[in-house]
Amino acid sequence: MTSLDKPTLSAYQIYRRVANLWMISLTCLATLLALGALLLVLSYVVKSGFSSLNLNIFTTDPTPPGSPGGGLRNAIAGTLLLIGMASVIGLPLGILGGIYQIESRGRFATTVRFFTDVLNSIPSIVIGLFVYVVVVVPTAQLHPGQAYSAFAGSIALGIIMIPTVMRTTEEILSLVPTALMEASLALGATRFRTMWSIVLPAARGGIITGVMLAMARIAGESAPLLFTSFGNNLFNLNPNKATAALPLSIYFGAISSYDYLHNQAEAGAIILILIIFTMSLLTRFALRNKALQGK
Amino acid sequence: MSISISKPDVPPNDGGAIIPGHHPKLEPIGQGKTKSFYVDKIYTSVIFCATLVIFLLIMGIAYELFSGSRVSQKEFGFNFFTSGDWDDVHQKFGVFPFLVGTLYTSFWALLLAMPISVGTAIFLAEVAPAWIRVPVAYLVELLAAIPSVIYGLWGLLVMSPWIALHIETPISNNHILSRLPIFLGLPNGTDLLAASLILTIMIIPYITSVSRDILRAIPNAVREGSYALGATKWETISRVVVPYARAGIIGAVMLGLGRALGETMAVTMVIGNSADFNSSLFSPGYTMSSVIANEFGEASDPLYHSSLIEVGLTLFVVTMFVNGMARGLVFLTAKEMNGGRHK
Numbered sequence: 001m002t003s004l005d006k007p008t009l010s011a012y013q014i015y016r017r018v019a020n021l022w023m024i025s026l027t028c029l030a031t032l033l034a035l036g037a038l039l040l041v042l043s044y045v046v047k048s049g050f051s052s053l054n055l056n057i058f059t060t061d062p063t064p065p066g067s068p069g070g071g072l073r074n075a076i077a078g079t080l081l082l083i084g085m086a087s088v089i090g091l092p093l094g095i096l097g098g099i100y101q102i103e104s105r106g107r108f109a110t111t112v113r114f115f116t117d118v119l120n121s122i123p124s125i126v127i128g129l130f131v132y133v134v135v136v137v138p139t140a141q142l143h144p145g146q147a148y149s150a151f152a153g154s155i156a157l158g159i160i161m162i163p164t165v166m167r168t169t170e171e172i173l174s175l176v177p178t179a180l181m182e183a184s185l186a187l188g189a190t191r192f193r194t195m196w197s198i199v200l201p202a203a204r205g206g207i208i209t210g211v212m213l214a215m216a217r218i219a220g221e222s223a224p225l226l227f228t229s230f231g232n233n234l235f236n237l238n239p240n241k242a243t244a245a246l247p248l249s250i251y252f253g254a255i256s257s258y259d260y261l262h263n264q265a266e267a268g269a270i271i272l273i274l275i276i277f278t279m280s281l282l283t284r285f286a287l288r289n290k291a292l293q294g295k
Numbered sequence: 296m297s298i299s300i301s302k303p304d305v306p307p308n309d310g311g312a313i314i315p316g317h318h319p320k321l322e323p324i325g326q327g328k329t330k331s332f333y334v335d336k337i338y339t340s341v342i343f344c345a346t347l348v349i350f351l352l353i354m355g356i357a358y359e360l361f362s363g364s365r366v367s368q369k370e371f372g373f374n375f376f377t378s379g380d381w382d383d384v385h386q387k388f389g390v391f392p393f394l395v396g397t398l399y400t401s402f403w404a405l406l407l408a409m410p411i412s413v414g415t416a417i418f419l420a421e422v423a424p425a426w427i428r429v430p431v432a433y434l435v436e437l438l439a440a441i442p443s444v445i446y447g448l449w450g451l452l453v454m455s456p457w458i459a460l461h462i463e464t465p466i467s468n469n470h471i472l473s474r475l476p477i478f479l480g481l482p483n484g485t486d487l488l489a490a491s492l493i494l495t496i497m498i499i500p501y502i503t504s505v506s507r508d509i510l511r512a513i514p515n516a517v518r519e520g521s522y523a524l525g526a527t528k529w530e531t532i533s534r535v536v537v538p539y540a541r542a543g544i545i546g547a548v549m550l551g552l553g554r555a556l557g558e559t560m561a562v563t564m565v566i567g568n569s570a571d572f573n574s575s576l577f578s579p580g581y582t583m584s585s586v587i588a589n590e591f592g593e594a595s596d597p598l599y600h601s602s603l604i605e606v607g608l609t610l611f612v613v614t615m616f617v618n619g620m621a622r623g624l625v626f627l628t629a630k631e632m633n634g635g636r637h638k
Contacts, residue, residue: 016527016530017527019527019529020527020528020529020530023529023532023533024422024528024529026414027414027415027417027418027421027422028418028422029414030410030411030412030413030414030415030417030418031414031415031418031419031423031431033411034411034412034415034435034438034499034500034503035431035434035435037438037496037499038434038435038437038438040449040453041438041441041445041446041449041496042437042441044449044453045445045448045449092345093345093348096341096342096345096346097342097345097346097348097349099342099345100342100343100345100346101346103339103342112346112349114622115349115350115353116349117618117622118353118615118618118619119349119352119353121553121557121614121615121618122353122356122557122611122614122615123556123557123558123559123584123610123611123614124557124559125557125559125584125587125588125607125610126356126360126557126607126610126611126614127356129360129363129587129591129604129607130355130356130359130360132591133359133360133363133604134355134359159352162348162349162352163349166349190331190334190335190338191335191338191339192334192335192337192338193331193334195338216440217440219442220440220441220442220443220444220445221442221443222442222443222444222560223443223559223560223584223588226588226591226592227591227592247442247444247560250444250445250448251444251447251560251564254444254447254448254451254452254564255451255564262452265448266448266452269444269445269448272442272445273441273445276440276441276442277437277440280437280440
């Protein structure tokens with residue numbers, strides 16, 4: 001009865017099984033390649049970053065080019081300033097726009113969603129060009145000798161934030177049960193009161209996540225800052241002056257020909273990565289126990 | 296729109312006494328001019344205005360890029376798109392080498408990234424058990440969160456020297472491969488090959504996560520039908536699942552293309568920055584975004600300045616076009632799947 005225990009396989013059946021195993025292992029290989037790239041980049045950033053990191057990085061400003069030493073105090077402060085100011089510009093607009101899409105379901109909301117995606121897909125350097133033409137050039141005409149500013153940089157970053165925040169706000173709000181909203185309206189509450197006291201509190205965790213993710217995204221942007229906040233070797237918290245930012249310092253350090261600036265760029269990279277990953281990890285844990293997890 | 300219900304104008308009534316001759320005036324529902332009516336009016340107009348900002352921004356960006364490049368449009372006309380000159384001394388500018396550079400590096404990046412990311416998406420959606428799927432999917436998303444400038448730093452300080460030594464030099468020394476037109480020239484590490492590779496790494500997470508979402512949206516009955524007919528796992532994937540999601544996967548790939556086209560910092564750092572386009576992967580080049588990043592700050596001359604803004608306009612139009620098509624494809628697939636379920 002061996003024929004029952006071990007059915008003989010035709011050549012074609014063997015081919016099918018081998019092809020199955022082969023192709024499935026290829027998909028494993030693809031995954032390993034994708035993860036390999038991540039590990040290569042991350043291990044470099046972590047290894048070189050921690051070896052270049054020291055207290056001076058946080059407490060001193062850059063030295064004049066060519067004389068080793070100095071730190072990134074100005075860039076860290078500049079990045080925090082830019083994120084803060086950009087949030088003041090981008091968050092209200094993004095959240096209000098997301099609320100609008102929930103309040104007016106229908107054809108126009110679909111159009112709005114489409115154009116949000118359009119705005120989201122505009123290359124960030126083009127947004128930098130736009131802010132240069134609209135903000136930096138007029139500033140230079142009004143106040144000669146003053147063109148680039150932290151203000152212009154944060155407008156560019158704020159514009160990048162708007163579509164991201166808008167989409168996540170809309171997605172999170174659409175998860176709040178409609179019955180909750182209807183119950184409030186049926187009790188005679190106004191639309192504003194319903195949104196403010198019922199819907200928004202229910203979706204708070206999700207909205208905070210969207211906000212943090214948007215902040216993490218703009219923290220790493222450098223292209224739109226090149227001709228708006230421009231970079232600055234001095235410590236500056238004045239919104240009307242050119243301001244350094246971590247991504248810009250990493251860029252200028254990397255393309256310079258000095259080794260100590262390369263090391264500084266690597267230290268900047270680990271600081272930036274830590275800022276961004278902390279934000280995205282925090283939101284992940286914040287969301288873990290919430291009902292509104294998205295999908 | 297307004298749901299406000301006005302309070303009837305009832306006088307203070309203690310103990311239910313009827314005041315003779317007094318008829319409380321009832322205003323029609325929804326037309327009352329009470330405080331809550333105005334609050335809602337203000338509320339709806341504020342959120343509407345916030346939404347309008349999206350449209351204003353898109354129109355503003357298009358308009359400013361168009362009017363900012365008027366000087367160069369007048370000077371060069373359509374020749375701007377066909378001329379290969381980029382010479383600020385002789386005041387001759389054309390976007391052609393950068394347009395080709397952008398499309399060329401994105402082409403190679405897509406060619407390399409497509410099999411890797413679609414393979415990863417298939418692995419994550421169809422093959423892997425949950426204990427692998429969840430952490431790997433999270434790691435892939437982490438890859439998307441790394442800023443462009445950090446990829447550039449790694450590309451410039453680690454990848455460029457490595458590929459110059461371990462990929463480009465062996466190819467150049469090989470008698471057959473070195474005659475291929477794409478491998479002409481001396482290996483130096485900062486060239487179109489480095490730019491294409493860094494773009495590949497950067498777009499993998501985007502294509503992977505969108506394709507994975509699309510594959511997971513396919514109803515299980517489709518797979519079960521295939522298994523019931525005796526198909527192996529791979530036959531189910533290649534003949535049933537992937538064809539079912541084809542339009543969506545193409546859309547995901549095009550979203551990746553949109554990212555690659557607009558990518559600036561990492562490319563600028565490794566592409567070598569040369570305005571002469573050469574089809575060899577070993578020669579330095581320029582993309583539209585990297586020429587803007589590199590030269591806009593020093594362009595003081597109005598024609599030069601305006602030409603760079605026109606490069607930005609071209610980049611804007613190209614990415615709009617690619618992303619519009621991609622969104623359309625993803626949208627149509629999603630709609631088809633939802634429609635299919637209800638029928």
